Amino acid sequence: MTAEFQALEVNKGEAFTIGIRSLTLDDLPQGEVLIKVAYSSVNYKDGLASIPDGNIVRNYPFIPGIDLSGYVVSSTDARFQEGQKVLATGYGIGVSHFGGYSEYARLPAEWVVPLPEGLSLREAMIYGTAGFTAALSIKHLEEKGVSPEKGKVLVTGASGGVGGAAVAMLAQKGYTVVAGTGRSEEAGYLRELGASEVLSREEIYAGGSVKPLDKQLWQAAVDPVGGAQLAAVLSRIAYRGAVAVSGLTGGTAVPASVLPFILRGVSLLGIDSVMCPAAEREELWKLMANSWKPEQLDKLVNREVTLAELPQTLADILRSATRGRVLVRLAGE
Numbered sequence: 001m002t003a004e005f006q007a008l009e010v011n012k013g014e015a016f017t018i019g020i021r022s023l024t025l026d027d028l029p030q031g032e033v034l035i036k037v038a039y040s041s042v043n044y045k046d047g048l049a050s051i052p053d054g055n056i057v058r059n060y061p062f063i064p065g066i067d068l069s070g071y072v073v074s075s076t077d078a079r080f081q082e083g084q085k086v087l088a089t090g091y092g093i094g095v096s097h098f099g100g101y102s103e104y105a106r107l108p109a110e111w112v113v114p115l116p117e118g119l120s121l122r123e124a125m126i127y128g129t130a131g132f133t134a135a136l137s138i139k140h141l142e143e144k145g146v147s148p149e150k151g152k153v154l155v156t157g158a159s160g161g162v163g164g165a166a167v168a169m170l171a172q173k174g175y176t177v178v179a180g181t182g183r184s185e186e187a188g189y190l191r192e193l194g195a196s197e198v199l200s201r202e203e204i205y206a207g208g209s210v211k212p213l214d215k216q217l218w219q220a221a222v223d224p225v226g227g228a229q230l231a232a233v234l235s236r237i238a239y240r241g242a243v244a245v246s247g248l249t250g251g252t253a254v255p256a257s258v259l260p261f262i263l264r265g266v267s268l269l270g271i272d273s274v275m276c277p278a279a280e281r282e283e284l285w286k287l288m289a290n291s292w293k294p295e296q297l298d299k300l301v302n303r304e305v306t307l308a309e310l311p312q313t314l315a316d317i318l319r320s321a322t323r324g325r326v327l328v329r330l331a332g333e
Contacts, residue, residue: 001224003024004022004023004024005022005024005102005103005104006020006021006022006023006088006293006307007020007021007023007063007098007101007102007103007307008020008021008063008064008065008101008102008307008310008311009014009021009023009060009062009063009313010049010050010057010060010061010063011060011061011062011235012052012057012060013060015055015106016051016052016168018019018050018311018314019311020063020307020308021105021206023060023102025075025106026096026102028102028104028105028106028269029097029098029106030106030131031097031106031107031108031111032075032076032077032080032107032109033072033074033076033077033080033086033106033107033108033109033110033112034072034073034074034075034104034105034106035068035071035072035073035076035086035088035105035106035112036070036071036073036104037068037069037070037100037102037104037105037124037330037331037333038068038070038071038121038122038125038329038330038332038333039068039069039121039125039329039332040065040067040068040069040099040100040101040125040128040327040328040330041067041068041100041125041128041129041130041161041325041326041327041328041329042305042310042313042314042325042326042327042328043066043067043124043128043129043130043318044161044202044247044249044275044317044318045094045095045129045162045254046064046065046066046094046099046101046314046317047176047315047317047318048287049064049094049095049268050064050310050314050315050318051061051318053085054081054314055097057095058096059096062098062222063094063099063101063102063302064094064099064101064314065085065094065099065328066089066090066093066094066095066099066100066129066236066270067085067088067089067093067094067099067100067113067125067128067129068087068088068093068099068104068105068125069074069085069086069088069121069122069124069125070085070086070102070121070329070330071084071085071086071331072084072085072086073104074107075109075266077109079109079114080109080112080114083154083267084114084115084245085114085121086112086113086114086115086286087112087113087115087121087124087125088105088107088111088112088113089113089128089132089273090129090132090273090274090275090276090281091108091110091111091274091275092111092255093107093111095268096169100328101121101307101310101328102330103330103331104218105124105160110278113278113281113282114282114283116282116285116288116289116290117287117289117290118289118290118293119211119226119285119288119289119293120333122290122327122332122333123293123297124296124300125266125325125326125327125328126300126316126327127165127297128161128286128325129161129273130160130162130164130165130325131161131162131165131169131288131300131325132167132273132276132281132284132285132288133160133162133224133246133273134162134163134169134222134224135165135169135275135284135287135288136164136172136246136271136273136284137162137166137244137246137269137271138166138169138170138222138244138292139284140242140244140269140271141153141220141222141242141244141269142316144220144242144267144269145240145242146219146241146242148173148174148175148176150219151176151218151219151238152175152176152177152178152196152217152218152219153170153175153176153177153178153218153220153221153222154178154180154199154204154217154218154220154221154222154233155167155170155177155178155186155221155222155223155224156177156178156180156204156221156222156224156229156230156233157180157181157182157223157224157225157249158180158181158186158190158193158195158322159182159183159189159319159323159324160179160188160224160249160324161300161324162222162224162246162322163181163222163224164190164193164300164324164325165325166222166224167190167193167195168193168194168196168294168296168297168299168300169178169288169292169294170194170222170318171193171195171294172194172196172293172294172295173291173292175179176196176197177194177195177196177197177303178195178196178197178198178199178201178218179195179197179198180198180199180200180201180202180203180204181198181199181200181201181256182320183320183323184200186323189299189324190309191301192293192299193294193296193299196295197331201229203311204229204232204233204287205228205229205232205233207228207235208254210228210231210232210235210255210256210257211235212235212257212259212260213235213257213259213260213263214232214235214236215236215238216235216236216237216239216241216264217237217238218233218236219236219237219238219241219330220237220241220242220243221233221237221241221242221243221244222243222244222246222333223243223245223246223247224245224246224247224249225245225247225248225249225250226245226247226248226249226250226251226252226254227248227249227250227251227252227253227254228250228251228253228254228255229250230243230245230250230254230256231255231256231257233252234256234260234266234268235257235259235260237260237264237266238264239264239265239266240264240265240266240267240301240315241264241266241267242266242267242268242269243266243267243268243269244269244271245268245269245270245271246270246271246272249251249280249320253293253322255304286304299324300324300325301324301325301326301327302322302323302324302325302326303326303327303330304326304327304328304329305306305326305329306328306329307328307330310328313326
């Protein structure tokens with residue numbers, strides 16, 4: 001094992017810095033499982049961790065990266081053996097615990113998921129936190145009775161990581177998917193993922209006040225955007241439909257009426273992938289590796305980058321200048 005390895009470090013002293021630093025295993029936080037990282041990915045939360053006022057990181061210096069996949073180097077937990085392929089998302093990874101932008105990571109065993117059959121380490125990070133959040137959204141919607149034969153499902157922010165994965169998985173499961181995006185030039189890409197219809201952001205919410213109740217257009221929605229657009233979506237969900245919300249890029253204020261809830265029985269489902277229990281997490285990853293796995297999964301990949309290319313890539317995601325998933329290649333398969 002190498003004495004030193006490379007990681008992307010952010011630090012906040014007299015000035016905020018971001019760059020590659022050499023570390024040793026002694027620099028890593030405590031945990032039962034040491035992992036040689038094969039891949040990580042770039043998420044909006046990672047972008048926030050890369051700026052001084054992102055309100056993600058509290059203690060510096062720090063290694064961002066909220067998800068990772070790789071090989072077990074050593075483990076004091078009997079569930080994991082040397083050489084085993086694993087993945088990890090959520091919990092404190094890349095927020096309060098050193099994350100995936102590092103050639104090695106040490107994590108608590110409870111945070112680590114065995115890589116399921118049917119999924120490569122690279123594919124695990126094509127999904128990553130974004131894909132897992134999309135899958136969790138679909139699972140919760142189906143628990144509320146959403147099914148392919150009951151009508152169309154809207155996916156907002158469909159050009160992003162969560163949205164793109166949701167479009168692809170819903171299409172794989174036989175749903176008629178309506179993709180909403182603020183980037184009209186991505187319509188072809190969204191149709192490749194499986195969308196049968198593409199709407200502009202303005203067609204979903206044109207700004208201004210929202211009707212308390214509008215025409216019933218969709219049985220359900222996956223919404224990683226939030227904000228005023230969410231209020232517009234709720235007003236057009238069909239009777240006893242549901243919306244799974246997981247993001248706030250559109251803002252935290254939702255100027256919605258109570259009418260969709262009490263007159264149409266609409267359910268608003270909050271999706272938190274960070275603290276999802278381990279047993280549910282493992283079962284969902286197995287579905288994502290098999291029956292839910294889209295044939296077009298690789299189409300979600302925008303590009304692969306190295307650690308050295310990460311600072312610019314993180315800036316891009318904060319400007320919404322990327323589509324789909326950006327992978328960070330460390331050791332590879």
